[in-house]
Amino acid sequence: MDNFKLTVLGTRGSVPVEGKNFSIYGGATSSYKVQAGDEEIYLDAGSGIVSSLPEKNSNITILLTHMHLDHLVGLPFFVALTQKDRPIEIFAAERVGLSPKAAIDKIISNPFWPCKIEDYPAKVSFHLLPKKFSIGQVEVDTLEGSHPKGSTLYRLTYNGKSIVHATDFEHNREACAALAAFAKDCDLLLYDAQYTAEEYARYKGYGHSTAEEGIKVAERAGAKKIIFVHHAPLRTDDELAEMERKAGAPFAKAGDEYFL
Numbered sequence: 001m002d003n004f005k006l007t008v009l010g011t012r013g014s015v016p017v018e019g020k021n022f023s024i025y026g027g028a029t030s031s032y033k034v035q036a037g038d039e040e041i042y043l044d045a046g047s048g049i050v051s052s053l054p055e056k057n058s059n060i061t062i063l064l065t066h067m068h069l070d071h072l073v074g075l076p077f078f079v080a081l082t083q084k085d086r087p088i089e090i091f092a093a094e095r096v097g098l099s100p101k102a103a104i105d106k107i108i109s110n111p112f113w114p115c116k117i118e119d120y121p122a123k124v125s126f127h128l129l130p131k132k133f134s135i136g137q138v139e140v141d142t143l144e145g146s147h148p149k150g151s152t153l154y155r156l157t158y159n160g161k162s163i164v165h166a167t168d169f170e171h172n173r174e175a176c177a178a179l180a181a182f183a184k185d186c187d188l189l190l191y192d193a194q195y196t197a198e199e200y201a202r203y204k205g206y207g208h209s210t211a212e213e214g215i216k217v218a219e220r221a222g223a224k225k226i227i228f229v230h231h232a233p234l235r236t237d238d239e240l241a242e243m244e245r246k247a248g249a250p251f252a253k254a255g256d257e258y259f260l
């Protein structure tokens, strides 16, 4: 099987939103499904992951960028967790001295949630994130991004095509140079454009970027396509359409599919 496809399950930043102003770009938080042959790889487990029905025989992996709630809030509701003995591999970096399992246990346990992840019918395994590894035929490269307490950037390569996921990324000289090298000649770059340039001046240090900076990085990297992700929670459909028009590149919408 040669398919290599990314589906946007949710791309809202910070917190899920709902209502008529958010019906086009969607209100679910960060989660993207990458399908490559038999591999089904989820980039983050925000509320977007809840609506994904896993393939019957796929190998499921979840790659977490970091443990901020908007990237994790969908995990307790992920359908595959309810499937008896279904293997699910979760990879994440150690952050603030906590292993991936220890961090997740803080959220998925009483009093925040009535059970722990090992109480689900699925067979979940946790892995400390290597710098570089493979999931079946998919090569995974990682880079530490620029975000409060860190966030992992991922590059997934399959059949000579690459997707780079750069969410919860704040631009600065050094971080952009590293990202441009990391994303060199990629086919699809997902880039955090939570802020307009004007807003960014007020939110410097919050760990997010702008479409203008994304375009610069994409050009430097020679990325074939860029899409903007992690939309500000209260950004309306009309405002996002306007930002898209100004940027001349798409802002991701929940349900979008990209074939590579």
Ligand SMILES: [Zn+2]
Pocket: 013, 014, 030, 068, 070, 071, 168, 230
């Ligand atoms: Zn986030």
Ligand SMILES: [Zn+2]
Pocket: 066, 068, 147, 151, 168, 207
């Ligand atoms: Zn974050």
